[in-house]
Amino acid sequence: MEGLNTVGLVEVLTLDGLDDVVRVLRDQGRKVIGPIVRDGVITHDEFDSVSELPHGWTEDQDGGRYRLVPTGTDEVFGFSSPSTSWKRYLYPERTLLIRARRDNGTVEVVQPQPDAPAVAFFGIRSCDLVALGILDRVFLDREATDPTYAARRSDVFIVAAACNRPGKTCFCASMDTGPTPRSGFDLSVRELHGDGRHEFLVEAGSERGTELLATIASRRATTADLDTAQALHGRAAASMGRRMDPQDPPLAALDPDHPRWDDVANRCLACGNCTMVCPTCFCNATEDSTNLTGTEAERWRVWDSCFSIDFSHLHGGSVRSTVKSRYRQWLLHKLVTWHDQFDVSGCVGCGRCITWCPVGIDLTAEITALATPQQSAGRKGVPS
Ligand code: SF4
Numbered sequence: 537m538e539g540l541n542t543v544g545l546v547e548v549l550t551l552d553g554l555d556d557v558v559r560v561l562r563d564q565g566r567k568v569i570g571p572i573v574r575d576g577v578i579t580h581d582e583f584d585s586v587s588e589l590p591h592g593w594t595e596d597q598d599g600g601r602y603r604l605v606p607t608g609t610d611e612v613f614g615f616s617s618p619s620t621s622w623k624r625y626l627y628p629e630r631t632l633l634i635r636a637r638r639d640n641g642t643v644e645v646v647q648p649q650p651d652a653p654a655v656a657f658f659g660i661r662s663c664d665l666v667a668l669g670i671l672d673r674v675f676l677d678r679e680a681t682d683p684t685y686a687a688r689r690s691d692v693f694i695v696a697a698a699c700n701r702p703g704k705t706c707f708c709a710s711m712d713t714g715p716t717p718r719s720g721f722d723l724s725v726r727e728l729h730g731d732g733r734h735e736f737l738v739e740a741g742s743e744r745g746t747e748l749l750a751t752i753a754s755r756r757a758t759t760a761d762l763d764t765a766q767a768l769h770g771r772a773a774a775s776m777g778r779r780m781d782p783q784d785p786p787l788a789a790l791d792p793d794h795p796r797w798d799d800v801a802n803r804c805l806a807c808g809n810c811t812m813v814c815p816t817c818f819c820n821a822t823e824d825s826t827n828l829t830g831t832e833a834e835r836w837r838v839w840d841s842c843f844s845i846d847f848s849h850l851h852g853g854s855v856r857s858t859v860k861s862r863y864r865q866w867l868l869h870k871l872v873t874w875h876d877q878f879d880v881s882g883c884v885g886c887g888r889c890i891t892w893c894p895v896g897i898d899l900t901a902e903i904t905a906l907a908t909p910q911q912s913a914g915r916k917g918v919p920s
């Protein structure tokens with residue numbers, strides 16, 4: 537059935553049953569992380585009970601705009617993509633790589649072991665789940681495995697949640713990454729809400745998911761439940777605010793002299809917000825520091841952005857000194873060269889870069905504009 541992966545155990549839970557899932561995960565010693573309302577946004581953090589989830593809240597998201605809005609219902613998952621992605625739990629903003637200490641002529645260098653708390657990701661959206669799969673390709677590459685990511689990722693219990701209310705900036709349906717999770721989860725939940733009903737269709741996607749689900753009071757899903765879920769999937773897929781073709785952008789976009797690059801560069805502030813919120817962006821920089829006496833030194837890995845001028849600093853200066861060149865690098869890496877590197881698009885259609893761009897730059901609009909070959913002022917048609 538399209539949109540539903542019904543190979544595993546499929547049960548229907550009440551709200552109390554969903555709370556029991558959280559309780560069992562906590563009893564396993566896991567920190568359960570999920571969507572919560574804080575500081576006027578839906579973000580992610582540890583929680584103890586489903587009563588802490590964003591009951592009755594959705595968001596109004598658009599280019600450069602985010603507002604929490606009450607749904608007037610008690611829906612638990614009535615929102616789309618939270619303000620932050622999940623990557624920081626696996627790939628932290630700052631990671632200590634080494635610490636060195638000099639004492640009486642000897643130097644001791646310590647490489648900290650990665651900390652890997654037992655966690656469950658609760659309520660992860662389909663687009664963000666696909667994004668995790670993309671980060672897996674980057675950080676779990678056999679030739680260059682990242683120890684921090686590998687340690688943190690190895691035992692994450694994943695409870696995915698299908699979207700019933702996509703936002704205006706969402707386009708996962710056109711990218712074929714949502715709105716219903718297809719794989720990569722232990723459990724997947726779809727909220728069945730309305731006409732006095734409030735239940736959760738839960739599908740197991742792994743052995744441990746099946747084992748956990750079997751311990752929760754539930755009833756077996758009926759054909760009518762599956763039909764309702766299918767209808768919700770179809771409605772959500774049809775109500776995405778934006779769309780984009782997941783295949784390579786049109787060749788016209790490769791023209792470095794296309795006038796749209798100047799146009800977007802005039803609007804772009806090179807702030808890097810889009811890369812910070814993106815669930816697949818992974819660029820980082822290395823920072824070295826010492827204490828004032830020069831006896832201790834640390835090396836940290838920190839998130840960086842291709843929008844920062846120092847990011848492409850080689851001897852003599854930055855090779856991407858203009859905002860135009862940096863925006864072009866970001867967009868074409870996401871949508872073109874990511875395919876060459878990782879066999880997938882670097883974009884999963886979560887829409888965060890549109891919402892959190894302070895000037896509302898929208899990659900779906902940019903790529904549409906770039907699709908039209910235009911007369912440019914400089915040299916023509918030389919891909920770079
Ligand atoms: S490029 Fe934008 S829409 Fe695509 S995954 Fe990143 S933040 Fe989401």
Ligand code: SF4
Pocket residue numbers: 803804805806807808809810811843889892893894895896897
């Ligand atoms: S596209 Fe928007 S969010 Fe990204 S660097 Fe430019 S101004 Fe900032």
